[in-house]
Amino acid sequence: MSQAPKYISGEEVEKLLDLKELLNSIETALGNYSKGKDGGVVQPVRLVVPIEKHHGHLGVMPGYSSSDEALATKIVAFYPENKDLPTHQAWVLMQDPTNGSLNAIIDGVSITSIRTGIASAVATKHLANPNSRILALIGAGVQARSHFKALSLLQSFDEVRIFSRTRASAQKLAKEIGKTAKVCSSVEEAVEDADIITTVSFATTPILKAEWVKPGAHINAVGACRPDWRELESRLMQESVVYCDSRDACSQEAGDIILSECDVFAEIGEVINGEKQALWEKTTIFKSVGMAIEDVLSAKIVYEKYMHQLKQDSEYPA
Numbered sequence: 001m002s003q004a005p006k007y008i009s010g011e012e013v014e015k016l017l018d019l020k021e022l023l024n025s026i027e028t029a030l031g032n033y034s035k036g037k038d039g040g041v042v043q044p045v046r047l048v049v050p051i052e053k054h055h056g057h058l059g060v061m062p063g064y065s066s067s068d069e070a071l072a073t074k075i076v077a078f079y080p081e082n083k084d085l086p087t088h089q090a091w092v093l094m095q096d097p098t099n100g101s102l103n104a105i106i107d108g109v110s111i112t113s114i115r116t117g118i119a120s121a122v123a124t125k126h127l128a129n130p131n132s133r134i135l136a137l138i139g140a141g142v143q144a145r146s147h148f149k150a151l152s153l154l155q156s157f158d159e160v161r162i163f164s165r166t167r168a169s170a171q172k173l174a175k176e177i178g179k180t181a182k183v184c185s186s187v188e189e190a191v192e193d194a195d196i197i198t199t200v201s202f203a204t205t206p207i208l209k210a211e212w213v214k215p216g217a218h219i220n221a222v223g224a225c226r227p228d229w230r231e232l233e234s235r236l237m238q239e240s241v242v243y244c245d246s247r248d249a250c251s252q253e254a255g256d257i258i259l260s261e262c263d264v265f266a267e268i269g270e271v272i273n274g275e276k277q278a279l280w281e282k283t284t285i286f287k288s289v290g291m292a293i294e295d296v297l298s299a300k301i302v303y304e305k306y307m308h309q310l311k312q313d314s315e316y317p318a
């Protein structure tokens, strides 16, 4: 008879996930994904159920990595209009790939938040000018925070500019970041001369224009994960070198790519594998819509550490 699955909370996820370890493991997974069958990653484009009546969406994201022996499915609800609840709610179901049994249900809000910032950090490591000093964050919610933390693993910033639709949320984040943070009154002001721009908003029409972006800047375009939503204007997409997390997923979900009809130069995994160049001296965009394999690898690290700790606690009770 199978055992009851463990429940691992968001607090535990945050304690157990080491960001540097996760960065290495997501970088490897993105590379494996872009190797196709040879990489051993199985990840269909997620299933999305629109809940139009309530302005929400439900996404189902299964993934398997044979080299990591890790199998999991994330169920994620995103409701941009939520006020008292987070706009994203998620659970990761971790299964034993050898027999299919359910090992754990892991909080997916924390995993989504952390792994998305780390995936952008992997792209930034390859695509941004190594002397980047000014970071602009457009949006000041969960992802703005996780991106600041993840990008800070690569370097420290002289200035962190923040713009959000609600000034109060930008002010709150600026206080958390400290003296390098500056609240801006417009997207244009935030991105002027910025070396790295990260758009993490719920905008559905373009908010970032080509004429405001410094040539050679790197942009992580993280929001706009529906085919009719966008954050970046068409000219910016067309005139930059565009990288993405998954061509398959972006061709179905990324409004910034679909509506601008821009070329996609490479998946970031192809850069990691040395098959495509990192043209960091040009203006680069990393368009992500989020990949199940990132959740799978995060869940594997969390689950293994959680089980190790349980074993230690039972062998050496306090």
Ligand SMILES: NC(=O)c1ccc[n+]([C@@H]2O[C@H](COP(=O)([O-])OP(=O)(O)OC[C@H]3O[C@@H](n4cnc5c(N)ncnc54)[C@H](O)[C@@H]3O)[C@@H](O)[C@H]2O)c1
Pocket (backbone or CB within 6 Å): 078, 087, 088, 112, 116, 138, 139, 140, 141, 142, 143, 144, 163, 164, 165, 166, 169, 200, 201, 202, 203, 204, 207, 222, 223, 224, 225, 288, 289, 290, 291
């Ligand atoms: N690519 C991925 O892997 C991935 C993963 C998770 C979330 N996302 C996306 O990232 C975005 C941010 O997610 P989150 O969890 O931080 O959400 P959140 O609700 O915590 O924060 C959203 C922030 O954007 C601001 N905002 C909303 N509309 C705006 C606009 N038009 N202009 C400027 N700011 C605006 C809000 O004030 C808020 O500060 C969403 O679009 C989400 O779907 C992408």
Ligand SMILES: O=C(O)[C@@H]1CCCCN1
Pocket (backbone or CB within 6 Å): 059, 076, 078, 088, 112, 225, 289, 290, 291
């Ligand atoms: O990959 C994710 O987890 C998120 C879910 C919500 C929409 C954007 N991408």
